[in-house]
Amino acid sequence: MATGRTHRPATRSRGIPEATVARLPLYLRALTALSERSVPTVSSEELAAAAGVNSAKLRKDFSYLGSYGTRGVGYDVEYLVYQISRELGLTQDWPVVIVGIGNLGAALANYGGFASRGFRVAALIDADPGMAGKPVAGIPVQHTDELEKIIQDDGVSIGVIATPAGAAQQVCDRLVAAGVTSILNFAPTVLNVPEGVDVRKVDLSIELQILAFHEQRKAGEEAAGDAGAVPPVAARKQQPATDQGPDGDVPAVMPA
Amino acid sequence: MATGRTHRPATRSRGIPEATVARLPLYLRALTALSERSVPTVSSEELAAAAGVNSAKLRKDFSYLGSYGTRGVGYDVEYLVYQISRELGLTQDWPVVIVGIGNLGAALANYGGFASRGFRVAALIDADPGMAGKPVAGIPVQHTDELEKIIQDDGVSIGVIATPAGAAQQVCDRLVAAGVTSILNFAPTVLNVPEGVDVRKVDLSIELQILAFHEQRKAGEEAAGDAGAVPPVAARKQQPATDQGPDGDVPAVMPA
DNA sequence: ATATGTGAAGGCATTCACAGCC
DNA sequence: GGCTGTGAATGCCTTCACATAT
Numbered sequence: 001m002a003t004g005r006t007h008r009p010a011t012r013s014r015g016i017p018e019a020t021v022a023r024l025p026l027y028l029r030a031l032t033a034l035s036e037r038s039v040p041t042v043s044s045e046e047l048a049a050a051a052g053v054n055s056a057k058l059r060k061d062f063s064y065l066g067s068y069g070t071r072g073v074g075y076d077v078e079y080l081v082y083q084i085s086r087e088l089g090l091t092q093d094w095p096v097v098i099v100g101i102g103n104l105g106a107a108l109a110n111y112g113g114f115a116s117r118g119f120r121v122a123a124l125i126d127a128d129p130g131m132a133g134k135p136v137a138g139i140p141v142q143h144t145d146e147l148e149k150i151i152q153d154d155g156v157s158i159g160v161i162a163t164p165a166g167a168a169q170q171v172c173d174r175l176v177a178a179g180v181t182s183i184l185n186f187a188p189t190v191l192n193v194p195e196g197v198d199v200r201k202v203d204l205s206i207e208l209q210i211l212a213f214h215e216q217r218k219a220g221e222e223a224a225g226d227a228g229a230v231p232p233v234a235a236r237k238q239q240p241a242t243d244q245g246p247d248g249d250v251p252a253v254m255p256a
Numbered sequence: 257m258a259t260g261r262t263h264r265p266a267t268r269s270r271g272i273p274e275a276t277v278a279r280l281p282l283y284l285r286a287l288t289a290l291s292e293r294s295v296p297t298v299s300s301e302e303l304a305a306a307a308g309v310n311s312a313k314l315r316k317d318f319s320y321l322g323s324y325g326t327r328g329v330g331y332d333v334e335y336l337v338y339q340i341s342r343e344l345g346l347t348q349d350w351p352v353v354i355v356g357i358g359n360l361g362a363a364l365a366n367y368g369g370f371a372s373r374g375f376r377v378a379a380l381i382d383a384d385p386g387m388a389g390k391p392v393a394g395i396p397v398q399h400t401d402e403l404e405k406i407i408q409d410d411g412v413s414i415g416v417i418a419t420p421a422g423a424a425q426q427v428c429d430r431l432v433a434a435g436v437t438s439i440l441n442f443a444p445t446v447l448n449v450p451e452g453v454d455v456r457k458v459d460l461s462i463e464l465q466i467l468a469f470h471e472q473r474k475a476g477e478e479a480a481g482d483a484g485a486v487p488p489v490a491a492r493k494q495q496p497a498t499d500q501g502p503d504g505d506v507p508a509v510m511p512a
Numbered sequence: 513a514t515a516t517g518t519g520a521a522g523g524c525a526t527t528c529a530c531a532g533c534c
Numbered sequence: 535g536g537c538t539g540t541g542a543a544t545g546c547c548t549t550c551a552c553a554t555a556t
Contacts, residue, residue, distance in 0.1 A: 025465040052446035071516045071555040089472030107359035113461040182467040190308035205369040209281040211438040216345030327538045328534040
């Protein structure tokens, strides 16, 4: 600790582990709920429970941000909300464009949690000329031709791709060429991007397949009958307190 | 155990690491594309590129499934498609219910990749009586009252929650009580489930916040051309913060 | 007395690099 | 020669357990 005073978040922010960054939004959500109930302080134990992680992990995570707690007491809710928001970059406004206004794109445009925290839908873009001008979630859809102009005019750096898989890479290329450096991809495709561009993907189909894998495992406890040489289970896994952790999972994906 | 070379035939359906399981769907998708183009074999290098991972990782992943490749040649596409499908449990049909047919639920119901591979939408469920009977994606929406009956009648073990955050835990409890053991949660809430139930979550807001974090870091780096040296204090966009912040403007709000 | 902050230990996952087989 | 399969090395993340602070 050495530094008894003067935290230096800027210096540390460089070294926050990815796994920790991925949990900060979770803590922030739990803290915001506490804040709305006017709870002044919270212990690592309580907050961890609310966020669905264990307390040691939470404390370690917070230690990367700085020493924001008080021993023997806990954490000041408002202060932590502010610190995490700042660390995540939510104290500024991020204009976002959504490309592909089908069912999913419309759902995203209507998603409340969007505007609520730092993000603002700057534009909705679709390739169908018939959609141009139509308002979705109160925002008029614009044609793909306008893509570059929109991004440059509004200084958009985050793009959401909700197009069919076949169009995704092309849209991605145009977004990147126009200046977007972070992409959230809902299309079931691997996107190729140049160095320096972050991509995160959300893939329904993959999530379901992972669930199916575990589901099959659960079911295959007494019926092993299937093609191939699926061997009988040798060591039965008793049902100990599976750490269950709502978390045993890795965030769906990592940046390319 | 570590001494000899435990000659064990490809019989390790048991120890597949989570990280590997999470990538199998990716490989499967790439392989399916190859299969459709009638490509007979593929090398780890090519397949890895298509899936967006590196080849050493892919080979290691496949080694957990067994020795399905041929040295000097590569992997047989059709054979691998089958093996991975089987491993993921996709050779059987998984009935799925979607609860919460708002914008998002409708988008999910319409999502093609659903039916295409092992999954079948068994029912759409919504709490709004006004929606009952209305067809979405060709499937009539049923009222929440029917939830238990549907799950039991169809033997549903996978449920998708696309309700508002406030309703998610309640829906989750009912799904679990009725027999569902795997849940895909789109609501921005931590779900509490008993042991043995798997939950995976998809959270737009969290993904955006993670992107914002990296985006902010990129922006902050532009100004600091050189790392390590003492950067100009004023160049940082970061706020001084450090003290109990009389606050400033905590962006009040939060989703649902 | 109580709860944080953190070295140290232990577990996983990724990457390396080469032996083994075609 | 070419490419897979895999021990070994490396690095990251989690968990433990306790010194430290209020």
